[in-house]
Amino acid sequence: xxxLTLTVMRLxxxxxxxxxxxxxxxxxxxxxxxTKMTQRAATTGRRGGNPNTxxxxxxxxxxxxxxQAPAQSRQRRGAPTHLVITQGSLAGTTVALQGQTITLxxxxxxxxxxxxxxxxxxHARIYPDQNAGAWVVEDTGSTNGTFLDNARLTxxxxxxxxxxxxxxxxxxxLRK
Amino acid sequence: MTALESPAVVIAxxxxxxxxxxxxxxxxxxxxxxxxxxxxxxxxxxxxxxxGMLWYGLGLGGFALLAHLSVRRCAPxxxxxxLPIAAxxxxxxxxxxxxxxxxxxxxxxxxxxQNQLLWSGLGIALFVAVMALLKDHRxxxxxxxxxxxxxxxxxxxxxxxxxxxxxxxARIWLHLGSFSIQxxxxxxxxxxxxxxxxxxxxxxxxxxxxxxxxxxxLPRGRDLGPIVVVWALSVLILVFxxxxxTSVLFFGIFVVMLYVATQRTSWVxxxxxxxxxxxxxxxxxxxxxxxxxxxxxxxxxxARGAGVGQIGxxxxxxxxxxxxxxxxxxxxxWLIGFAAKSDFILGTIGEETGVAGVxxxxxxxxxxxxxxxxxxxxxxxxxxKLLAVGLAAAFALQVFIVAGGVTGTIPLTGMTLPFVAxxxxxVITNWALVAVLLxxxxxxxxxxxxxSLQPGTTP
Numbered sequence: 001x002x003x004l005t006l007t008v009m010r011l012x013x014x015x016x017x018x019x020x021x022x023x024x025x026x027x028x029x030x031x032x033x034x035t036k037m038t039q040r041a042a043t044t045g046r047r048g049g050n051p052n053t054x055x056x057x058x059x060x061x062x063x064x065x066x067x068q069a070p071a072q073s074r075q076r077r078g079a080p081t082h083l084v085i086t087q088g089s090l091a092g093t094t095v096a097l098q099g100q101t102i103t104l105x106x107x108x109x110x111x112x113x114x115x116x117x118x119x120x121x122x123h124a125r126i127y128p129d130q131n132a133g134a135w136v137v138e139d140t141g142s143t144n145g146t147f148l149d150n151a152r153l154t155x156x157x158x159x160x161x162x163x164x165x166x167x168x169x170x171x172x173x174l175r176k
Numbered sequence: 177m178t179a180l181e182s183p184a185v186v187i188a189x190x191x192x193x194x195x196x197x198x199x200x201x202x203x204x205x206x207x208x209x210x211x212x213x214x215x216x217x218x219x220x221x222x223x224x225x226x227x228g229m230l231w232y233g234l235g236l237g238g239f240a241l242l243a244h245l246s247v248r249r250c251a252p253x254x255x256x257x258x259l260p261i262a263a264x265x266x267x268x269x270x271x272x273x274x275x276x277x278x279x280x281x282x283x284x285x286x287x288x289x290q291n292q293l294l295w296s297g298l299g300i301a302l303f304v305a306v307m308a309l310l311k312d313h314r315x316x317x318x319x320x321x322x323x324x325x326x327x328x329x330x331x332x333x334x335x336x337x338x339x340x341x342x343x344x345x346a347r348i349w350l351h352l353g354s355f356s357i358q359x360x361x362x363x364x365x366x367x368x369x370x371x372x373x374x375x376x377x378x379x380x381x382x383x384x385x386x387x388x389x390x391x392x393x394l395p396r397g398r399d400l401g402p403i404v405v406v407w408a409l410s411v412l413i414l415v416f417x418x419x420x421x422t423s424v425l426f427f428g429i430f431v432v433m434l435y436v437a438t439q440r441t442s443w444v445x446x447x448x449x450x451x452x453x454x455x456x457x458x459x460x461x462x463x464x465x466x467x468x469x470x471x472x473x474x475x476x477x478x479a480r481g482a483g484v485g486q487i488g489x490x491x492x493x494x495x496x497x498x499x500x501x502x503x504x505x506x507x508x509x510w511l512i513g514f515a516a517k518s519d520f521i522l523g524t525i526g527e528e529t530g531v532a533g534v535x536x537x538x539x540x541x542x543x544x545x546x547x548x549x550x551x552x553x554x555x556x557x558x559x560x561k562l563l564a565v566g567l568a569a570a571f572a573l574q575v576f577i578v579a580g581g582v583t584g585t586i587p588l589t590g591m592t593l594p595f596v597a598x599x600x601x602x603v604i605t606n607w608a609l610v611a612v613l614l615x616x617x618x619x620x621x622x623x624x625x626x627x628s629l630q631p632g633t634t635p
Contacts, residue, residue, distance in 0.1 A: 004505055005219070006219070006506070007215075007503070008506070009216045009219065009220075009499065009503070009504075010216070010501065010502075010503035011500065012212075013209075013212055013213055013216055013504065013529070014209075014500060014529060014532050014533055014536070016209055016212060016528070017529075017533060017536045018532070018536055020202075020205055020206065020209055020264060020536075020540075021539050021540060021543070022538050023202065023205065024202065024257055024260070024261065024540075024543055025543070027195075027198055027202065027256060027257055028257060028337050028543075028547070028550075068242070083352075096463075108498075148243060
């Protein structure tokens with residue numbers, strides 16, 4: 001056997017061995033992106049946030065949800081996909097954006113139930129605005145106000161990904 | 177709070193698809209890599225493709241396919257990665273053993289590759305049997321104390337049999353006619369079963385009933401009982417069978433599982449302290465163990481005019497390998513001499529594939545252990561969680577003990593590199609271990625009742 005053949009085989013074997021390792025890591029790539037939480041009662045199996053706070057849609061709106069799912073997958077790249085609570089007692093909770101309005105407040109029927117002394121029952125809402133083509137945050141008459149990047153909201157304002165909404169001690173961000 | 181009215185929550189891996197086809201394609205890949213290694217070894221040593229290449233390849237592939245079919249049938253939701261990695265490691269081990277069989281300079285040298293292939297077949301048979309017979313890993317919980325007792329019997333058995341010349345200091349073999357088994361190997365599965373059953377019941381007492389002294393949670397005296405018993409037993413094994421490896425493995429699994437069950441760092445500190453103490457005492461008393469320590473501290477000291485010892489040779493082998501190795505079949509690792517195919521096989525791997533190959537192999541072990549821990553995270557029942565942690569820890573500790581010994585990181589102890597090293601009992605046990613882990617992961621990844629798999633998630 002010529003020296004060259006042996007060298008090629010030697011390096012080739014190592015390459016194949018490493019290829020296997022890399023392929024194996026690719027297979028478990030999903031591990032890196034964490035777990036999802038599903039509710040047993042849920043029929044749609046949609047990706048929900050923290051079930052303690054994120055309310056399931058009522059049964060009547062379930063078919064509507066299903067129709068929206070493909071619409072979301074056709075969404076253009078770079079559109080924000082979820083809300084993340086970065087500070088406060090709910091820190092770490094994420095809520096997927098699926099085209100529905102998200103209400104925030106202490107009221108039990110809010111999408112995100114805020115457990116925050118400074119929040120009102122119906123504090124704010126976040127909804128998609130078809131005209132602006134963006135998610136819009138609106139203060140719904142709260143006592144202590146909703147702050148977007150440290151400025152108090154006075155009118156519905158389009159959200160930029162990464163900008164922080166503060167309600168009392170809770171900070172919420174729109175993420176891609 | 178709204179928590180009171182929210183329905184039950186299930187945490188599942190994202191999507192948790194079935195992924196049996198992923199496993200199959202990885203398995204094909206895993207069967208081809210050893211065949212390539214086999215061909216390369218044959219070409220470099222004899223200048224032609226090895227005659228038995230087709231049969232070894234087909235044999236290995238056939239075993240792997242059998243295992244895959246049993247997983248498909250009995251554990252359809254199981255983890256896709258464990259079986260291919262185990263198959264690849266087993267195949268690579270066969271090639272390296274075959275390569276050392278051909279080293280004429282190695283004395284004593286008995287052909288071992290065929291036996292190893294046979295043992296691998298038996299291992300796969302046991303794998304299939306576990307797959308088919310163990311419907312639910314929680315059944316093992318019924319045998320908590322029985323498996324603890326069986327483990328003790330198996331550990332103690334070799335001490336009651338006459339030792340043979342050529343047992344190399346450690347009394348861990350049982351000789352039955354012409355072949356011998358190491359009953360201690362099977363303990364690697366029995367002990368985690370016992371510990372997880374035991375800790376399931378006792379963990380609250382161990383975790384909560386404790387006094388805080390100097391920032392550490394000190395357990396109550398009566399809760400200390402089990403850990404002391406286990407510690408004493410592992411020291412006894414060390415003294416009567418002079419088997420360091422099993423002793424460390426035994427105690428290591430216990431401390432890991434205790435930590436996972438109670439979340440108390442003080443247990444780990446306690447365990448390390450006690451292990452160190454016991455180890456120190458035994459080294460003072462036992463000549464065999466002291467010899468191992470000396471060899472570890474002075475690996476390059478020439479022993480009785482015969483050149484450097486085995487660890488020294490292994491270190492030279494690793495050094496000769498360099499970054500990319502000398503190429504399969506072109507090393508001089510027979511210089512390691514005795515146990516080159518079993519405890520020291522990592523030396524051969526290091527010499528012929530270099531640091532690139534050794535790291536790849538260690539990564540494969542790491543991935544397998546990671547899958548085990550991942551299974552523990554995903555498991556829904558506490559017994560399954562603890563069992564998966566225990567089995568993964570048993571596997572990882574084996575690799576650490578032997579790889580650490582060969583590379584001179586820790587004193588060398590008799591322990592086989594799982595799947596790779598020659599040793600029938602070890603191969604069989606590790607296949608069974610992987611089977612139990614796959615069973616746990618099958619249950620863990622199975623979608624909750626009522627929740628249907630989303631279409632499009634199965635590749």
